[in-house]
Amino acid sequence: MNQLIRQHNPDRIFIEPSGLGHPQQIIAKLRSDSYQDVLLFTGAFCVLDARHLKDERYTKHDIFHDQIESADGIVFSHVDRYQQEDIQRLKARFGPISLTSKPALYLSDPMHLDLDALDIGLADLSHPDSISVAHNISNSASAQKHQHEHEHEQGSGENRYWYYQKKQDSMQVLGWKWPKEERFDKEEVMKSIKSMANLQGVYRIKGVFVMHLGDALFVNVSRGEITLSASPWCESSRLEIIGSEEGTWPFFCKETLSIASHS
Numbered sequence: 001m002n003q004l005i006r007q008h009n010p011d012r013i014f015i016e017p018s019g020l021g022h023p024q025q026i027i028a029k030l031r032s033d034s035y036q037d038v039l040l041f042t043g044a045f046c047v048l049d050a051r052h053l054k055d056e057r058y059t060k061h062d063i064f065h066d067q068i069e070s071a072d073g074i075v076f077s078h079v080d081r082y083q084q085e086d087i088q089r090l091k092a093r094f095g096p097i098s099l100t101s102k103p104a105l106y107l108s109d110p111m112h113l114d115l116d117a118l119d120i121g122l123a124d125l126s127h128p129d130s131i132s133v134a135h136n137i138s139n140s141a142s143a144q145k146h147q148h149e150h151e152h153e154q155g156s157g158e159n160r161y162w163y164y165q166k167k168q169d170s171m172q173v174l175g176w177k178w179p180k181e182e183r184f185d186k187e188e189v190m191k192s193i194k195s196m197a198n199l200q201g202v203y204r205i206k207g208v209f210v211m212h213l214g215d216a217l218f219v220n221v222s223r224g225e226i227t228l229s230a231s232p233w234c235e236s237s238r239l240e241i242i243g244s245e246e247g248t249w250p251f252f253c254k255e256t257l258s259i260a261s262h263s
Helices: 002-008 023-030 050-054 062-069 084-094 115-119 186-197 249-256
Strands: 045-048 073-076 104-106 152-154 161-168 171-177 202-212 215-222 225-232 238-244
Touching: 023 062, 045 062, 050 084, 171 249, 186 202, 186 215, 186 225, 186 249, 238 249
Parallel strands: 045 073, 073 104
Antiparallel strands: 152 161, 161 171, 171 238, 202 215, 202 238, 215 225
16 A cells, blocks of 8 residues: 555545455554554445345354444445345344434445545534635635535635535545636646645645636645646546644635636
């Protein structure tokens, strides 16, 4: 894994341990001080066939229970083959099927998991009492409170965008999303990214900014080193910043992010 990080600097790493793997040990290592400014552990999932809940070869095995207890979310497999008794055992073991339960339960046929669910292990700070969001990001760096249960939508029309903030242990994540119609100026993007990359406490910056229809600027910052590349892109613009819990960098990132856009 260390070699993979050094050579490719990936945005996200999926780790699938063997069936006899102890997830608690892996999670503890990934959240240790040695990886603090390298990785952000965003969540653990357990893929479970609920029919195994009646099989003592599984239910009497410590690793089986360890994998379930370590998971932030349980994704059930082979749902189309479940009988009513399998559903009853599932509910008896985990309670009502819900995405807001602990762990969250994903029961669908076919098996499905949304991309946004991958950050399930991060605490969501996006609520009115704990967060301020920049108003009209293309023209101003002023901040105001905005109420939304999970994500904050700000502005209207071409000025609309979403902002979120998450936390885990001593790490924080700030993120912005813009609609597909939003266009960005390359020079302004580069100026803002360079300013944020030099802030103390910022570990990682990654983003994609639409410059023209079908073309975008990809940004990757790791330990202060900035990589920029232009590639085809047909989705919306996004930016995510990962850093330490301490320091004032989140405030300065919000203030610095006065990226000029044009429609």
